[in-house]
Structure formats: C-alpha cells, structure tokens
Amino acid sequence: MAEQQTPLQKMAYAILNLDRRIIFTLVFLCVTAPLIWPIGMDFTPTKEVIDAFDDIEALESGSVVLISADYGPSSMPETHPMYLxxxxxxxxxGLRPVILTLVPSGPGLANRGLLDVLESENPDGSLMYPGLTEGVDYAFLGYKPGGxxxxxxxxxSFxxxxxxxxxxxATSKMPLFREVSRLGDCKYIFDIASVGYPEFWVPYAxxxxxxxxxxxxxxxxxxxYYPYYQAGQFKGLVGGMKGSxxxxxxxxxxxxxxxxPPATNGMDAQSVVHILIVLAIIVANFFFFVSRRWEASEGGRA
Amino acid sequence: MSVGTIIGLWLAAGLTIIIFSFIYKDNPLYKFGEHLFLGVSLGYGWCIYYYNDIFPNAIKPLQEISQDSKNALVLIPIILGLFIILRVVPSLAWLSRFSFALYIGGFAGLAVPNVISGVFLPQLTSTINPLGPDWPSIIKQVVLLVGVFCTVVFFFFSWEHRGAVGKIGRVGILYIMVAFGASFGYTVMARVSLLIGRIQFMLHDWIGSMTGGGG
Structure with a gap:
C-alpha cells in the first residue's frame, strides 16, 4: 500500500499520525499571538449573565451581598476576573459585600482581590472607593471548613x-454584623465557584x-448548572472565562x-483556539473516513 | 516593584516552564516541579486546616477550659474524631462506627428534607410548567419534557429495552449525547481558559515586568 500512495493519501496519513507536539505548538501559537496582537473580536453578553448583573444593579444601596469565593489558583483565569x-x-x-470562602486554597486569592479593588485609583490618582471601613462597609471572613x-x-448567625x-x-464588634446577623438578612448570595458548592448553596442557603x-x-x-438556572433557582449564571x-x-x-480586563483580553485567544480545534476535528474526521474507504477498497482488490 | 515580587514572578515563571516541559517529554525537572507542588500543597493545606479548624475548634477551647467549663463539651467531638483515626488500628477500628453513625445519621437528617424541598421539588415543578405563553416557549418546554421522559425511560431497567421502550430509550440516548457534547465543549473551553491565564501571566506579568509594562 505504502509504495503506491498518492500525494493526497500521503498527506492524509501524515495528518492522521501527526505528532501531538505539533498540535500543542499550534495551540500555543493560537493562544499567544492574539494576546500579543489583540484582534478585538466582538461578543455580546448573554441573558444568563445579564440577569445576574441586573439583579445586583437592582439592589438598594447599603444592601449586604454575601460573596462565597469558592475557587483557588487552579481556576483563577475563569473565576477571579468575575470576583473583581x-x-x-x-x-x-454602595452595596456591602461580606466575603467568605469554603475552599482551603481560596482565602489568599480572595483577600488579594479585595485589596486590589479597595486600592483601585481613578486616573487622577485618587482612591476609587474612598472612606470604606472594614466591618462597616465590607467584611472578609476568610476560610471555614465544613461546606x-x-x-x-x-x-x-454570622x-x-x-x-x-x-x-x-472579632465579628461581634463589627457594626455590619450587629445589623445583619444571619444569612436571611442578606439581600443576595453570589457563589463564585470552581467546585460543586453551588448545588449545596441552593438547598442549604x-x-x-x-x-x-x-x-x-x-x-x-x-x-x-443550566437546569438550576432554567428552574429559577440560580437567578443568573456566569459560566467560565466567557461569562466573566x-x-x-x-x-x-x-x-x-x-x-x-483579563477575561476580555483572553477572548480573542479563546476564539482562535476554538477555530483551530473545530478545523482539526473536521480535517481529522474527513481523512479518517476517507482513509477507511481507501483501506476497504484496497482490501477488496486484494 | 519590590525585590520579593520580582523573585516571586521569576519563581512562578520558572516553575510554569518546568511543568510545561512535560508537553515535550517527561524529564527530571518536571518531576522536581511535580514533587515541589505536592509538598507545598500539603504543607499549605495542613497549615490552613490547623489554623482555621483544629486550633480554633479543638485546641483553643481546651486551653480556655478553666475560664469556661462549657468548653469541656468540645471533648465529645474530639473523641469522636479520634475514633475515626483509630481505623488504622484493626483491633480498635470498630470504634469509628460510632462516629460515622452519628455523622451519616445527622447529615442524612439534614439533607433529606432540604434536598427534597430545595432541589427535587423545584426541579420537578420547572419540568412540568404549563405550556406557553408564546410558541418558542411551548417548543422549548415540549423539547425539555420529551427529553426528561425519554432519558428517564432509558435509565429504567426493569423492562427490557425492546419495542416502544427501546425506541423511547434511543431518543433518550440522543439527549444524553447532546448533553455530553455540550459538557465536553465547555470542558475544552475551560482547559483553553487555563492555558490562556498562564500565558497571560507569562506575557503580561513576567515579561511585562522586565519591559516595564507588567501589571
């Protein structure tokens, strides 16, 4: 069979036996190039994300939002931009976030993100959110095992x-927790999770x-998680880097x-890699089926 | 940028390259990175559990037992916890049954009513919503209902999957395949996102710190 291969057959078998390191290199290039030279591909917010955003926008100033930052460094590119x-x-x-984390790898990231936002500056160098006091305008409770x-x-009780x-x-000395003593006093829960906790936040909270x-x-x-959104148990659903x-x-x-911003910056690379993957699936499947026909016809001749 | 930050950036970038070197082939540097990660993770995890769980919930109340005698109650969960560790001693492993019985019984008691009222019934209700109000909603609800019915039939093994049951089960398989496809597509997107995050770090934070554009 090998000595009578046409150029098309040679190309087909070369693609079907492609060294995986070539695919890795192509993926690397498809990720890196758009990050260095952004294309600016357009994307539109989906209803699931708009619902979550609108709910937070609709809350009265001063309302307490419980944010459970249940993610660690392993999912940082997808979830951390959303947290920020x-x-x-x-x-x-003017909402008051109470932040906690239920994963042991979470507190460092969640605290760093909170400090980054608190230290944000306007173009003139002034603080973006001046006068915020811990225990009054926000609180970071850290990690607690137990889920x-x-x-x-x-x-x-908080x-x-x-x-x-x-x-x-001591949280007992914080004015925020004298006013909002338990979860039922919060106006909204936002779980940012890389683990299965959203399924538990539904029935238990x-x-x-x-x-x-x-x-x-x-x-x-x-x-x-779409069934939970469809049932109205999740008011909004922000999925992955695209959602962020x-x-x-x-x-x-x-x-x-x-x-x-970081997640938006990654969208060009995401789209380019997706195009590469779709093309790879189409090309590989085409040559796979064609090669089977060649082999069947050669087998028939033999 | 502080010296500590610069050292941290170079360390993180170096370890990223070491771990990525596995893509070419397994090598001693990758093994070093892998073992370092495991060791650091274990040490970090132990510290986090000790300072957030063991110390405040077990050791601190015992230290303060003289100030408040109610703290002695903490001995009960400590003893039950030690019973679980005794599973490693075959002759005393039976003691762990008390701890597991309490844990499983308590959690089942909490879970059953909460999961039924908080997950099962709302999910069931949303599946059998009245049709309407417009045609797209009706189509969506019918597709959903057919999918749930056929998939449940596929997982019903008391009847042999032949005839009508077999045909309905085949439709169920189609729905399951679509769900797997969606899940796999999302998984690919997630893995690419993680690669993007790492390359963003290498380009913007690490190389950016050298060229003055780091952030």
Whole structure:
C-alpha cells in the first residue's frame, strides 16, 4: 500500500499520525499571538449573565451581598476576573459585600482581590472607593471548613459561625454584623465557584433562607448548572472565562482599569483556539473516513 | 516593584516552564516541579486546616477550659474524631462506627428534607410548567419534557429495552449525547481558559515586568 500512495493519501496519513507536539505548538501559537496582537473580536453578553448583573444593579444601596469565593489558583483565569468585577460593581453601587470562602486554597486569592479593588485609583490618582471601613462597609471572613455545615451555621448567625474575620478581629464588634446577623438578612448570595458548592448553596442557603442566588462557575461545570438556572433557582449564571468577560463588559471594567480586563483580553485567544480545534476535528474526521474507504477498497482488490 | 515580587514572578515563571516541559517529554525537572507542588500543597493545606479548624475548634477551647467549663463539651467531638483515626488500628477500628453513625445519621437528617424541598421539588415543578405563553416557549418546554421522559425511560431497567421502550430509550440516548457534547465543549473551553491565564501571566506579568509594562 505504502509504495503506491498518492500525494493526497500521503498527506492524509501524515495528518492522521501527526505528532501531538505539533498540535500543542499550534495551540500555543493560537493562544499567544492574539494576546500579543489583540484582534478585538466582538461578543455580546448573554441573558444568563445579564440577569445576574441586573439583579445586583437592582439592589438598594447599603444592601449586604454575601460573596462565597469558592475557587483557588487552579481556576483563577475563569473565576477571579468575575470576583473583581463583582466587587467593583458592589462598591460602585454602595452595596456591602461580606466575603467568605469554603475552599482551603481560596482565602489568599480572595483577600488579594479585595485589596486590589479597595486600592483601585481613578486616573487622577485618587482612591476609587474612598472612606470604606472594614466591618462597616465590607467584611472578609476568610476560610471555614465544613461546606454545608457552614451554610447552615450562617443561617443561624454570622458571629457564631465566624467568631473572627480573616485578620482575626472579632465579628461581634463589627457594626455590619450587629445589623445583619444571619444569612436571611442578606439581600443576595453570589457563589463564585470552581467546585460543586453551588448545588449545596441552593438547598442549604438560598431556598432555606429565601435569598436569591447567582452563580459564577468554571466552564466545566456550566452545563450541569443550566437546569438550576432554567428552574429559577440560580437567578443568573456566569459560566467560565466567557461569562466573566461578559460581566466585565457589563460592569465597564475597561474604563475602571484603563486597560483591557483579563477575561476580555483572553477572548480573542479563546476564539482562535476554538477555530483551530473545530478545523482539526473536521480535517481529522474527513481523512479518517476517507482513509477507511481507501483501506476497504484496497482490501477488496486484494 | 519590590525585590520579593520580582523573585516571586521569576519563581512562578520558572516553575510554569518546568511543568510545561512535560508537553515535550517527561524529564527530571518536571518531576522536581511535580514533587515541589505536592509538598507545598500539603504543607499549605495542613497549615490552613490547623489554623482555621483544629486550633480554633479543638485546641483553643481546651486551653480556655478553666475560664469556661462549657468548653469541656468540645471533648465529645474530639473523641469522636479520634475514633475515626483509630481505623488504622484493626483491633480498635470498630470504634469509628460510632462516629460515622452519628455523622451519616445527622447529615442524612439534614439533607433529606432540604434536598427534597430545595432541589427535587423545584426541579420537578420547572419540568412540568404549563405550556406557553408564546410558541418558542411551548417548543422549548415540549423539547425539555420529551427529553426528561425519554432519558428517564432509558435509565429504567426493569423492562427490557425492546419495542416502544427501546425506541423511547434511543431518543433518550440522543439527549444524553447532546448533553455530553455540550459538557465536553465547555470542558475544552475551560482547559483553553487555563492555558490562556498562564500565558497571560507569562506575557503580561513576567515579561511585562522586565519591559516595564507588567501589571
């Protein structure tokens, strides 16, 4: 068979036996090139993301939003941009975020993100959100193991579930928790998760305490969470880096940061790699089926 | 930019390159990076669990037992916890049953009513919504209902999958395949996103710090 191959057959077998390192190199180039030379591909926010954004926008100034930052560095590109955009939205609207994390790798990232937002500056060098006081306008409770036990505990009391915040200060002395003593007093829950916690926030917190819940999750989890959105148990659903980019657009992160925000910056590369993958699937499948026909016809001749 | 930040950036960039070197082929540097990651993760995890869980919930109350005698109650969960560790001692492993019985019984009691009222019933209700109000909504609801019915039939194994049951089950398989496809597509997107995040770090933070454009 090999000595009678036509140029097309040679190309087909070369593609079907392509060294995977060539594919890795192509993917690397398709990611890197658009990050160095942005194309500026357009994308439109989807209804799932707009619903979450609109809900937060509709909250009265001073409302407390519980943000559960249940993600670690392994999913940072997908979830962290959403966390930053949500914090900017909360502070700009005069909302009071209470942040906690249920994953052990979460507190460092969540605290860094909070500090980044608090230290944000206007183009003239002034603080973007001046006069914010910890324990009054926001709180960072840190990490607590237990998952569902923590959610149920928050339904009883913030102070007994988290006696101290991330810095070790007593929550009982914070004015915020004298006013908002339990989860049911919060106006909204936003779970930003790389793990399966959104499924637990529904029965143990949102439904139990009758507090609306929106979720930002990794793209891997997004498909399994659509039934919750369709049932209205998630008011909004922000899936993966694409969802975060849409939320960045809605919040206006480009104007806030003065540069292309991280998730939006990754969208060009995402689209180019997707085109490469689709082309690879079409080409490989075409040559796979054609090669089977060649082999069948050669087998028939033999 | 502080010296600490610069050292951190170079360390992170170096380790990223070391881990990515596995794409070419397995090598000693990759092994070093892998073991370093495991060791650091374990140490970090232990510290986080100790300072957020073991110390405030077990050790601190015991230290303060003289100030508040109610703190002695913490001995009960500590003993139950130690019973679980005793599983490694075959002659005393039976003691762990008490801890597991309490944990499973308590959690099942909490989970059953919450999951039924908070997940199962709302999901069921949203599946059998009245049709309407417009044609796109009706089509969407019919597609959903047919999908749920056929998929449930596919997973009904008490009847042999032949005749009408077999045909309905085949439609169920189609729905399951579409769900797998959507899930796989999202997974590809997620993995590409992680690569994008790492290359963003290498380009903007690491190389950017050398060229003055880091952030």
């Amino acid at each position: 955009a949500l914090l900017h939205q909360c502070f700009r609207r 569902t036990a923590v959610m149920l505990g928050l339904g009883q 102070i007994t579930t988290f006696p101290n915040d991330y810095d070790g200060d 949102a439904e139990r305490e009758n507090v609306p819940l929106s979720v930002c999750c990794t793209a891997v989890s997004a498909a399994q 980019a849409e939320y960045e657009q809605l919040v206006g992160m480009e104007e806030i940061l003065g540069k292309i």
